[in-house]
Amino acid sequence: MTTTEAEPEDQTTSDAEFQRLGAQLVRTAKSPLAKAAVQALVEERTILEVPAVRHALIDDTGRNAKADFDGLLGLQYALGLDEQQRSFLGLVLSMVGIGMTTIAAVRDLDDRCLPIILRAILRLADNDTIAVGTRL
Template identity: 45%
Template sequence: MTTTPASCDDPWMVTSTPSPGTTDDKLDASPLGVFLVRSAVGLRDRIAMQALVEEESLLSRDQVRKALVTQQDGVMTCRWEGMSGRLYTLELDEGERAFLGLVLSIVGVQQSYLAAVEYLDERRLEIVLRAMIRLAADNDRIAIGTRM
């Protein structure tokens, strides 16, 4: 599957074209999310973006996308530092803020206490734990057991 920005006028819209013989049943997310995961520069960026794509609801909010995603030199990119600076102005509840803070910690632009996991629901906790395992393994394709 190939994903590209639809136009320079609308950086939030992304078109996707499936490549022959390619399936992405694991990345059942918005085309923008898939594009951002694939265009991530390093392992930490990719793991953090995968977590946001898996969580779905935060990346679907306009205010979060506008704080995180920007277009530089015609290429869509994530501005993690900008998101870190706006974390408390995005009208997020405690669980959403805790999740986003932990994701920003994975990238390395913010420090977050592990005690923040107490504000996560089960689904977000699972996403954060998978991301931490990927990070610790230094491999974003680690096999994770069915209980995780």
């Protein structure tokens, strides 16, 4: 069995389980910055589904799983992410004050990930009046 064959099985760790984990991480976020970052990762999903990312990011004390972004510091290139995922993760880490990713990294994002980051930036700005979507 190859690694690519195992991925769909790993992803069947069920949508319900993923949603519970995402809700738990958002609920236990320590600040608005961390909450916006966690929401972006949950919405993007593919990064958070990588076992190495979950292992580095999630501090699970048995009772409450919470995101510990410091655990990702210096690991971006060792997590098995592709270029777009690394750029997305770098932008998310910059939201919580970790790393040195510039906003120019949005050029690496596709049409699915760019709106996620834009919504996260709006959450950081505590702005609920600007809509993110397709421009007509």
